[in-house]
Amino acid sequence: MAKALVTGATGFIGSQLCRKLVVLGAEVHAVSRNPPNELEVWWRSAGGDISDAALAAKIRWWSANLTDFTATRKLIRTIRPEVTYHLASQVTGSRNIEMVLPLLQNNFVSAVNLLLAAAEGSTHRILLAGSFEEPEGVDPVPCSPYAAAKWSASSYARMFRALYQVDVVVAKIFMVYGPGQADYTKLIPYVITTLLRGEAPRLTSGLRMLDWIYVDDVVNGLIASAQGPPTDDRPIDLGSGQEYSIREIVKQLTNLIPGAPEPLFEALPDRPLERLGKSDIGRSHNLIGWGPSTILESGLSRTVEWYKRCMFWNRTQGSGE
Numbered sequence: 001m002a003k004a005l006v007t008g009a010t011g012f013i014g015s016q017l018c019r020k021l022v023v024l025g026a027e028v029h030a031v032s033r034n035p036p037n038e039l040e041v042w043w044r045s046a047g048g049d050i051s052d053a054a055l056a057a058k059i060r061w062w063s064a065n066l067t068d069f070t071a072t073r074k075l076i077r078t079i080r081p082e083v084t085y086h087l088a089s090q091v092t093g094s095r096n097i098e099m100v101l102p103l104l105q106n107n108f109v110s111a112v113n114l115l116l117a118a119a120e121g122s123t124h125r126i127l128l129a130g131s132f133e134e135p136e137g138v139d140p141v142p143c144s145p146y147a148a149a150k151w152s153a154s155s156y157a158r159m160f161r162a163l164y165q166v167d168v169v170v171a172k173i174f175m176v177y178g179p180g181q182a183d184y185t186k187l188i189p190y191v192i193t194t195l196l197r198g199e200a201p202r203l204t205s206g207l208r209m210l211d212w213i214y215v216d217d218v219v220n221g222l223i224a225s226a227q228g229p230p231t232d233d234r235p236i237d238l239g240s241g242q243e244y245s246i247r248e249i250v251k252q253l254t255n256l257i258p259g260a261p262e263p264l265f266e267a268l269p270d271r272p273l274e275r276l277g278k279s280d281i282g283r284s285h286n287l288i289g290w291g292p293s294t295i296l297e298s299g300l301s302r303t304v305e306w307y308k309r310c311m312f313w314n315r316t317q318g319s320g321e
Contacts, residue, residue: 003027004226005081007066007110008088009059012181013129013173017085017219022055024223029079031062031088066110069117076117083226084126086114091183093133093144095271100145107149112156119164127226130154130172130235132211133275143273158233171225174239174279178215178299179306187246188300191253192307195260202267206247211239211278214294221290228288239279240292252297256304 004021008014009030021028064075066088076084090106092099111128118126133147134154142148160166177188184190194201221238228236247265254260285291 002082003029003079005029005031005075005079005084007031007084007086007114009061011087012183013176013215013218013222014085014087016180016215017087017222018059019055020219020223022058027060028058029060029062029081031064031066031075033063033065066113067105069113072110072113073117073120076114080124082124084114084118084124085129085222085226086111086126087129089129089150090146092146093271094146095144097145103145103149107146108152108156111153115156115160115166115168118166118168119160125167125169125226126157127222128153128157128168128170129222130170132172132174132239132277132279134172135275136277141273143271143275147275154235161233167230169225169228169231170235171222172235172237172239172279173218174211174213174237176213176215176218178303180215188249188253188303189307191250191263192257192304193311195254195257195263196307196311198259198261200261201250201263203246203250203263203265204268204270206250206263206265207245208270208274209243209245209276210249211241211243212249212296212299213239213279213292214299217292217294220293221284221288224288224290231287236287237279237281237284238290239281240296241279241281242296243276243278244296249300252300253304256301 004026006014006018006021006028009018010032014030018028018030062075062079064071066072088106088110090103092103114126118124130153131147131150133143134151135142135147140151142151154170157168157170161168181189184193191201191203218238221236225236225238250263254263281291
């Protein structure tokens with residue numbers, strides 16, 4: 001396996017990608033503005049167990065602000081990775097105008113800085129994490145500042161590939177779920193933890209259809225995308241190829257938690273300009289030989305069990321047991 005650089009390495013997907021790369025024998029360099037101090041605690045929060053701390057110790061951590069081009073160039077020149085997985089981003093579907101500048105810097109400028117550093121003579125591959133929220137069609141309109149920043153980064157990736165011969169691949173990631181997602185404002189962590197507390201989650205209409213993909217499958221897809229042959233300008237879809245409504249997902253979660261209260265649908269308004277669509281996993285298989293292997297029922301069950309363990313562990317630590 002190659003010398004790999006992972007940005008956003010303390011995040012939901014990035015932390016589990018680091019673990020898998022270490023298992024596969026890669027030399028893993030992880031970058032974050034604030035690298036973790038207690039690897040054992042961090043590794044548990046990443047979805048592993050206490051025995052994974054030894055794997056975490058094999059990762060070389062770097063601190064860098066990727067919105068600073070000088071810092072980004074220095075990082076690339078120092079590490080000289082063979083592949084960079086660019087997962088660092090601020091993930092939010094908020095339509096609030098206050099999110100425009102933070103998302104522009106964290107999701108767009110950071111990606112362009114990495115592309116610029118690679119264009120200066122490096123021959124390594126960059127894999128950008130795209131999003132299914134990016135607009136498509138002849139008259140695309142992004143649905144949020146997040147979607148606009150991701151769409152712009154993907155557009156620049158295509159330009160750098162065509163104009164400056166940068167070896168860059170964009171992986172379009174669909175709705176990821178699974179153990180280790182520490183952002184409790186996201187749908188599945190919010191619903192599970194709220195139900196486990198015996199409370200009713202407050203939700204929108206729940207009619208939106210989404211393509212849900214288990215985090216382990218995404219990690220495998222990212223690695224396959226980084227190792228695969230050069231592709232055309234279109235992104236590689238990492239999804240399940242199936243759509244389920246939010247109501248269907250919440251119903252399955254409720255069934256997995258005996259005695260859970262009924263969720264409160266339509267307690268919140270639906271957001272405007274929500275995107276629909278499912279992944280083209282047939283094309284992904286043809287390009288990189290990848291396909292999802294985790295069925296929804298199994299993935300949701302594992303996710304619920306992880307949050308049960310996580311909440312129990314937090315309670316015991318707080319009580320000193």
